[in-house]
Amino acid sequence: MAKKPENLSFEESLAELEQIVAQLERGEIPLDDALKQFERGIALVRSSQTKLEQAQQQVAILMQPDDQAPLSSYNTEVE
Numbered sequence: 001m002a003k004k005p006e007n008l009s010f011e012e013s014l015a016e017l018e019q020i021v022a023q024l025e026r027g028e029i030p031l032d033d034a035l036k037q038f039e040r041g042i043a044l045v046r047s048s049q050t051k052l053e054q055a056q057q058q059v060a061i062l063m064q065p066d067d068q069a070p071l072s073s074y075n076t077e078v079e
Contacts, residue, residue, distance in 0.1 A: 002040070005047035013044045020044070
């Protein structure tokens with residue numbers, strides 16, 4: 001059974017997404033399977049986007065110009 005997209009690393013999600021795109025581009029899978037793969041791909045994209053947004057938020061916090069400012073926590077929950 002495949003892991004849930006939110007449990008995969010960004011790199012794992014990207015690798016799986018590349019495989020799905022290659023399968024869909026070949027057009028050699030039945031329509032029902034293609035729809036399932038497309039659905040999985042959308043879930044992977046959404047999960048990856050969330051991870052990227054969290055990374056951006058963390059970098060923005062770390063790049064604050066005030067060296068004395070305490071680091072505030074950022075939201076690590078995946079929706």
